Amino acid sequence: MLKSLFVCGVLGVLLIPAKCDPISVCVKDDNDLRVDCLVESKPNKINSYEFSWSSGSKETLINTNVSGSSADAQFKDKSYVEELELQGYRLTLTGFRDKLPHNTTYMCKISGVPASVNVEKDQLLPCSAVSMFLQSSCSWIVCLLLFFYHIHS
Numbered sequence: 057m058l059k060s061l062f063v064c065g066v067l068g069v070l071l072i073p074a075k076c077d078p079i080s081v082c083v084k085d086d087n088d089l090r091v092d093c094l095v096e097s098k099p100n101k102i103n104s105y106e107f108s109w110s111s112g113s114k115e116t117l118i119n120t121n122v123s124g125s126s127a128d129a130q131f132k133d134k135s136y137v138e139e140l141e142l143q144g145y146r147l148t149l150t151g152f153r154d155k156l157p158h159n160t161t162y163m164c165k166i167s168g169v170p171a172s173v174n175v176e177k178d179q180l181l182p183c184s185a186v187s188m189f190l191q192s193s194c195s196w197i198v199c200l201l202l203f204f205y206h207i208h209s
Contacts, residue, residue, distance in 0.1 A: 078095050079091065079093050079094065079095075079162060079164055080092045081173060081175050081180065082182060082183035083153060083181070083182055084148070088148050088150045090149075091147040091149070091162050092140070092145075093107070094143060094144040096169075097143055097144065101167065103166055104120075104166070105119075105121055105145045105164065105165065106163075106164065107162075107164050110163065111157035111161070116128045118147065118149060119131065131149070134149060134150050147164070156177050157177070158177050158178075159177070160175055160176075161174045
């Protein structure tokens with residue numbers, strides 16, 4: 057028992073630097089694009105958000121609540137953002153599944169903290185629990201810890 061606790065403790069410490077992906081992109085059942093930005097919000101403060109994408113050298117703002125900034129006209133009435141219960145924000149973009157560039161970098165910024173992920177159009181996963189679990193590096197770390205705990209107990 058003590059040996060397995062030690063092994064899990066060492067693995068946990070070694071895996072702490074492994075970062076979880078703060079942003080995920082998937083396609084909903086209705087072909088809407090969903091971008092989850094899990095950057096931690098600042099407590100007791102009104103948080104600002106910006107969602108954008110870039111293909112090549114051009115960055116296009118999709119949705120924002122930052123004063124003085126405005127989204128590109130093509131996204132007007134095509135996107136909405138909702139605050140997630142635990143932390144972060146979710147962008148939903150309608151009507152763009154077939155118009156996506158082949159190789160796109162999705163970016164979000166919550167209260168000045170940026171996150172980005174590069175996704176190829178052919179690599180977009182459906183927004184199912186299983187595909188999101190497989191996409192998350194954190195889930196693999198937890199599985200690895202549970203596996204080592206199980207074989208050492």
